[in-house]
Structures are given as structure tokens and as C-alpha cells.
Amino acid sequence: MEFEELASIPGVGAKTVERLAELDDPAEAVSEGDVSRIARAPGISEGRAARIARAAIRRRHGDSGAFLATDRAEELYESVLGLLQERAVTAHGRKRLETLYPSASAARIEEVRSFAKGAVEREPTPELLEALSGVEPLESPGGIRVRDRCLATSDAETYAEATDAIPELSVELVDDARDVSDLARGYSTVVVLDEAFAGIELEGDADVRVEPDALSEPAAVVPERTISFFARNRGRLLAAAAVHEAASKLDIGTSIDIDALERALERLTEDGSVDDDDRLRALETAIDDLDAAVSMAEGVANDRLRAAIEERDVTIEGADLLSLVERGAGVDSLLERELSEEFAEAIEAARERLVDAVGVDDYESLARGAFPEEPTFPVEHDGRVIDRLREELSADRDRRATRLKREVAEELRGMRGPAKALVDAALELDVELAVSRFSRDFDCTFPVFGGSGIEIEGGRSPLLDVAFEDVEPVDYGIEGVSLLSGVNSGGKTSTLDLVGTVAIVAQMGLPVPAEGVRTRRFEALHYQAKTQGTLDAGAFESTLREFGSLVEGAEGRLVLVDELESITEPGASAVIIAGILEALAEEDSTAVFVSHLAGEILDATDADANVSVDGIEAVGLIDGELCVNRSPIKGHLARSTPELIVEKLADEGDDSENEGSQTGFYSSLLGKFEGNSD
Template sequence: MRLSGDAALIYRKTFETLSRAIEFDEARKELQSYRPVSNLEEILERQNEIRKKMEISRKLHPHEIKKLRPLKIGKSFFEDRVYLASDEEDYESAVRLGVCEVIRDEARTANFPVILNDFVNRIDLKSFAPELIVESIIENFESFRTFAEIEARISENTHYKKLIPEIEELTKLYSRLNEIESIRSRIRDMEMEINREIEERLAEIKVTIPASELLRILREGRLSEEIEEEIERVVSRYEKEFESMGIMESLFSRTFPVRVDEEGVERAVSRVKEKITLDYYLKCLRIAEKIDMEYINEKIEFYRAMRLYKLFDSSGYTMPEFGDGFTIINGRNLFIEDPQPVSYCIGRNSLFPYRESIILLTGANSGGKTSLLDLICQAAVLAHSGLPVNAEKAEVPLYDEIFYFKRKKSSYGSGAFEKAVKSLVRAVSGDGKKLILIDEFEAITEPGAGAKILSTILKIAHEKGHHLVLVTHLGEEFRGLEFIRIDGIEAKGLDENFRLIVDRQPVFNRIGRSTPELIVERLMEKSRGEEREILKRVLDEMGQ
């Protein structure tokens, strides 16, 4: 489909307006995949596909969609594992993976807690570093849980929902593994806490042991039985904190002041870390085998894209029918905040008793004539994209081209006139059915010349079977053309500040009153005597 003149601008602005109404890039990308076409079969296929997606969107709650986030696999080099390559090809493949040490010398495997060859026979991320896959889920668990629940409800795929308990259990092991890294600093903090507590107890013991005796005992490195018992009691209580991690060794001396057993701590931490690391790796390996990250992210992207169809399903849009004429019932201009709904028709249709395909739209300035042209163009563009249109009901013919001539405020003079005439001639030239929208062409030339040019354009458009809507203030000049319909947007009058009071719904087969006529009427109502009589005569002449 060709979008000529300002029709391409309306198309871009329409899609930009819709994009702002949806939160997710996936939905915006989905919207941008639609382009206006003139192939009815393709449009109907799109409509059927969109109806299915709108049905899916009804099963999605907005708060669910917001929770969905793509799962991103991080990068890490695991120093706790090694892969023994059997040949050069294996070696290069494993090195390219870049997640662990790769060797050819079997003797060096003794330095690593995890020897991958004992557990896997493939060189891939799932086998070498399944933790990266599982942790991408653990760190975005709310998103994964939401995805699993949606997948079970909409696609009847319960596979990932069944994995939730396993991953929740693994989360505890993941936390323990992270806690191990903080054991050393925690033990050093404990050393200060233990000694402070023992000092407080020694202050109490001084009551039963003479001060001179206590000093001598401490100076000689000897401890009384009572002091030894107190140190053992305090230290043992602190060491119990690590029993849940599997550390049963003594971590502190039993002398005063108490000191950290650095070698004992390193042995205990290394032993427990190796055990938990292997346990964690094996459990991640089992879960990672059940996870298809590409599938999950594709479905998350799909469900986030459904926000577009939720917009169409719940915000006053309808899927148009294709027929002979253009009709919208309670259409809403997307460029206006809280617009007045408007119903309109062009050509033969099933909803209005009007058949004219060439229409003049008249009325006061700022009454909504240009807004109606924008609305017609919006609906036509959306319909030819296969999308629902911004109305309660709509019928649209299949157009080969949409042409929109919009007068530029700064476009005056012979150059602008020449360019405008060329545009109109091109609009009615060639084959195919066209929707032609013209906004105040006469404003760039003399009214008489403008009327003659437009009369010819209207006749040619009628002869070729095009649909044309012309916004003009020259309604009377075209009354002799029997094939046209003249509609008017009626201004009810002016308020105290001479602002228009407008009903933006066009009245069919009636010329709309111009702004000067309304101003003269307003002045007449406020005048008296001879001035009122003069204004009345002026108003009568304008109305003839």
C-alpha cells in the first residue's frame, strides 16, 4: 500500500501514539512488525492471528506481565573444576567455552575438587557450568515462577511448574555456598566478641579469686579450672553457629586471649566448600538438563508482547470488516486526549443511508474538521495493517493508496501553490482505489481559483471511483456538483470569551456555519438599536 503526502506522517504518529500506551519493548517491537498492505488475503490472515493473540491476552493479568523478565546467563570462570581433554579438538572446544581450567596432563586433576570427566561426556555450558543456567533462574525467581504459572495455564505445559520445588530447594544450597565465602570474616569478628565476653566474665571471677592471684595465673599462662570452663563454654557456643554448615572442627584456641586457629579454619572451610560445591554442581547439572533457556526467553518475550493485544482488547478498539465503503461508529482520534467519539461514513456502506464517495466537510475554524481527517486516516492505516481500529464498529474498503494533503501553516505563494497542485494531480492519477483527504487547499490560493481547481479534482476522483473528503470553507461554490455530499461540523455558538462551543460530530448534508458568521451572530445578540439591525442584515446575507 502507498502512503502519500502526509499519510505516511499520520501512520508514524499513530504507531508512536500506540507505542507510548504499552510498557514493554517486546510489545512495541510486535507493533512495528505490522505495515499497511493492500492484499486482502494477507490482512484477513493477520486479523485471524491477532484475534488468537487477543484471546491469549485475556488470560494474562497486567501484574503478571510486569513480573516477566528475560533470563540472562552470566559469565564466570570456575577455579574449582577442571576438564581433561582427550585430544586437541576437545581441548580447543573446552577452552573456547571459557568457564574452567582445561588440561591434557591427568596428574594435574588432583588439584581440583570437581573433575568434569567424572560426570559429563559433552562439552557445553549445561555440562561444564550448569550453575550459570540455574542461577539465572534463582536470581530472577519471581520472573521464572510467573512464567511457569502462565505456561501451565495458557500453553498447558506444566514442565517448568514442576521444577519450582526443586529450584526452591536448591536455593537453600545456593545461599549456603554464598555464606561460606563470608565465614572467614565472620570468624575474625567472633574473635573480638569472644574475648570481650570472656573479659566480662573474668571481671566477675575476680570476686572469688584475689586480684594478685588472677594476675599471676594469667601472667604464667595458667588458667584456673573455673576460667578454663568459662572459655570453653563461650567458645563452644560461638562455634555452634557453623555446625549447620557442616563445620565441626575447633576454630579457636582455648587460651586467653582467644585466637583464631587460621590453619584449622582454612582446612574446615576448604573441606566444607568442596563438599557443598560438588553437591551444588551435581544438583544444578540435573536441573539444567531439564531447562531450555532459549525456549523460556522466547515465551517470556511472547507473553510480554501480548501487552499490545491487551491494549486492543480492552481500550475501545474493534476489528474492522472489509466492504465497499468506509464507516466508523464512535471513532476516537488517537492524537487527542479524551476525544469526543465521532461516527462517519464515505461511500456505499451498511451502517448509514448515505452513498456518496465524494464529500465536502465544512464548519467553523477549530471545530474538528482536520481532527476528523486524522481519525479517518488513522482508522484506514490500522485496518490495512490488519490491526483493530479505534472505534466501536468499522467497515473499510480495500484501498491501494491513501493520500493526505495537509496545508502547512507557512505554505503560501506561487511555489507552495505549484507544489500543492502537483500533489493533487498525482493523487487522482493512476490506477487503483484511493482514499484522498484534502485539508483547506483553497487557503494557499484565491478562493475562486481554488474552487475551480478543486471542482475538477472532485469530478475526476468521482469518475475513478475514489473516496475523497475535502475540508473547505467553499461549500456554497460546490452545490452544483450532484455527486457530492456536503457535511458540516456544527458550532453551537461562542462563549463569553468568543471561544467556539462545538459538537464535533458532523451533521450529514448540512453546511457548517463559519466562524465569521458565528462572531457576527454573537455581536448582534449583544448589540442594540441601529447597530443590531445592521448586524442582522449582514447575518442574513451570510446565511443566504
């Protein structure tokens, strides 16, 4: 997918393409539906990233994206998506699940079904879920700048090439060996790119390398280029490795040597340094503690001299004192004459303390030179020697750190691609496990596509405000246009929600919460939620226009409507609903209208119209509570709650020994209900 193709995705304009261009591989991120990567583009939120990913999928499958035709249908989808996302461990998994949506495209449904059938076989063990908690998408390290090395060349063309090829290092122009020598005093390592400098001899311990081929292998010169990626993502990679170890029986597939990766990562710190070398640690400690060590060494020498002076009676005869004054001598001369042995011992103690504090081989001689033999009080170190010691320790540290980095970089060479695949597989496993957990938690099965309606066997809605195990299973089949009648609180709306949920989940390509489902592939779901109160004239007209547009192109749609009669007066509602049902029946739609006016609507419906009535029947009242058969009965107009109560009162009167006017009254009322139902 090129940039031109990105611009062809619905909703992706020129500015969005510019923002996506900031990603490493925007075409791959979009084509794979990687919401996390898309959201890293500047100015693109996670919600926007999910919309871009879905739009790309829809474009690939020729999907209009119009399956969810109403707000209530969108609400059901969001609820289902929320249940899926609750079962993902990683933030990436939750974002990735947003690319699953109900589609009218057979190809898209089958694409997800194929993925989901493998996913439900995954076993979400506690160990696996715990390991996933540390996995995140890999990040690219920021700009790397290395200041302890430089490149040197006398050729302007090579200079330009080096600047482009290895921007992490400074590139310096030199004319001769003297220029190189000057550079070596400021850098721990100088890499000379010109063959002409081969055999160059410099004073001191400067690390100067003549490597004409250095630009062909930048990682050898700048191992940080390789290491920084792994250091930045160290925790993520170790977590992904743990996932693969916990999922060893799942065969999620990886081409990387995980043991080798873990060994290399264990040597790294998150700042990109190598942390498993004793000499490197000794050098770093010596540098960090050098000022304190010098101060302590001075203290040792001065304490010893002070004690010696306090213990000694020094006598100076007048001639000697006059001689010292005439020569301009001071306390140093006095120390040399009277306390030479004690001074020597104090200096030696200071030297030993400093050498011991530095603690690095090869630097004893230089450290001892920090305290000269000339007597003085108080004893002071030679700052020039300490500066040189610091410089040499630092250069040694930098050279050793670079060598160690090269070793680790060599171990990690070629692992970046497989490491990315390792993390991607772990993150994708989280998505699969979320689908598996959804399927297991809600006793799901894959639907069978076919037929002209939808048939649900043992369906249980996961959206009810009760524990799922307490939800009563419902059997319900819809073919053509039906009215659904039933008592108040009998489950009509929850049955409608179940039908809508099953249709949405099925056309997401996922297993549905039922023992079995056969369904047609619907073009759209139009779910009209229950209206709160009678509508005013304007809202009423708008609602009629909405249904007018619906019935004109309703073929292949699933239409669910909850108590439309509340929009206006009952008499007018029955007539309007009857007209809508007749139109839907002619358009080969699958529709269910929940209504308390089912009888009145049937009376107003054309006898030739193929409109049936189903009923959620209450079998009676027990202790004032309805006892309901939640599965609708086909071809049955359910009795209302008032009729059940009147029947109960009439039955109680018949069983009473005291017959009276009340019993006759209840029986008479019951007869009117029964007459209306004939």
C-alpha cells in the same frame, strides 16, 4: 531466513547483518518481528529494530510500504499507534506493537485481522494486567567461569576437546597421581577424564572423580550452565508463571509444568546459588564468621585468665625465681606451675566457644585443635589450624553447593525451551490485550472490505481532546470525489481525521472506532493538512507539483485535503482546486476536500465532472454557540457561520415590535446569501 535473506531486506546492509549476527538466532528474531530481541544487537536502537521488523514483514508480503503518503497521514498513524501502546503493560508489548502498520497488501491485512479477532476476545482483567507488569524478555547469561572445579587429563587431544566443550572450567594437563593430588589441594573437585586413573588413591578428603564420559554430558559437570539461565531470568519466569495462572481461563497454551518450574526456581537465588539447604547455609555462615569467632574465643580465654591472675596472690621464693631465670623460663612456665588448672579451663572455654560458633558437624575436632594446650598469655590460636579449618569448610561448601546445583539442574533439564515459550506467550498476550483494550475502550468493530469508497456508521474519533464518551458519533460515506462544506468549528477537520483514522486502522488489520464500516482497500492515503497562511511563490509551486504527481497515479488512493484554498488568493484557489478534483475524478480516486469555497469551486468545475458537495450543517445559534449536526449531509452545500448570524439578526428584527432600517438591512444581507446559494 538465512543471513543472505537478512541482507535482502530493504534497508538492511552488510554492517547491519554483522550486528544482527551477534544475536542467538537473528533470523528467528527478524521473522517473528521481535523488536526487543533485534534491539539487543550492538548498535541497533529500538526505533531501528522496529524499522527492520516492519521491512521484513513488508518483504514477506510484497508490500511497498508506501501507504502513508504524507506527513499528516504519518501523524495520524503515530497517534493511533500511541493509543495502542498506552494499553500495553510491558516494554516488549509496546515495541512489538510497532510492527502493526497500515498496509495495502491484502495478505498482510488479513494476517493481522486473524490475530486481532482472537485478541479482542481476551478479557484484560486487573489481575492479569498486574501479573504482566513483571514480565520481560528472557536474557542470556554472560560468560560463566567456575573456579572451584577443574578438569584433568594427560592427553593433549583430550585437553583441546575439553577446552572447547567445557570452557567454564580450567583444564589441566597431568602426568601422574601426584599431579592430580596437587590439583586437589587447590580445587574442591577434580574431574579426571582419563580411564587410566581409575582407582587412584589420594591422601586426605580430596574429591577426585574419574569420569571419562564427562565431555558427553557437560551440564552434569557444570550444572551452572543450566542454572545460570534460570537464575538470571528467575523473576521474569516467576512473573510469566503468574500470568499463566491469572490467565488460566484464556487457554494461552504452554507445555511446561509450571508447578515444577516454580519449585525449582524457589530453590535458586538470582546469583545462581541454591538457597534451601540448612547445611550449606551453616557452612557459608561458618566461613564468613570464622575470623570473628576465633577472635571471640581468644577473648573468652584471656578474660578468664586475666580474672584468675587478678584474684590470685602468686608467691615465688628466691631459689625458684633463680631457677626459672637460669632456665630462661618466662611467664608460660609460671602459668604452668601456678595456674595450670585455670589455664586448662580457659582453653576449654575458648574451644567450646569456637566449636559452637562454627556450628557444623564433623569439624569439632579440628576446631578444638585451634587452641593448643601449652600455656601462654595472652592466649593465641594456631593459625595453621584455622587455615586448614577454613580450607576444609570451603571445600565442603563448594562440594555441597555443586551437588545441590546438580539436583536443581536435573529438575530444570529440558525446561529451557518451554520456559522461553512460557515467557513469549505472556509477552504476546500483552500485545493481544493491548488490542483488546483498544477495541473495548473505543467501541470498535471490524470493518468489511468491499465497494468503491468508504462508508462510516457511528464513527467516533479517539484522537479528539475530549473524553471519548463525549464524542458525537458521525455517519459519513464517500464514493468518488466530494467537497465537504460547513461552518467554522463545525467539525470538518475532525471528520477528515475520522475518515483518515478509520482507513489507517482498517488497513492495519484492526477493529475500527465505529458502529460499522465498509471500505475498499486503498493503495495509499494522501492527507494534505491545512496550510498555515498564504504560500510564497516557491512553496506554492512545490505544492502544485505535489498534486501534479498525485493525480497522475491516484487510482485506488484515498485523498483527504483540508482547506487547500489558503495557499493563494481565493479566486485562483477555487480554479486550482476544481482542476485537481476533475483530475482525481477521472482517476477513480476516493477524495474529500474540505473548503469554505465549496460554492465557488463547484462553479469552476466542469459540469460533466463527477464531483459532489456534502455539508456539515449548523442548525442555528443557541446562546451564541453553534448547534451542529456533525454528520455531513450528502449533496448539500452547508451555510456559513456569517449567514447564520445574519439570519439570526434578521429573525430578531422580524419578531421585534420596532421595525426600522436595521431590520431591512439584515434581511437584505440574508437575501444576498440566499441568492448566492441558488
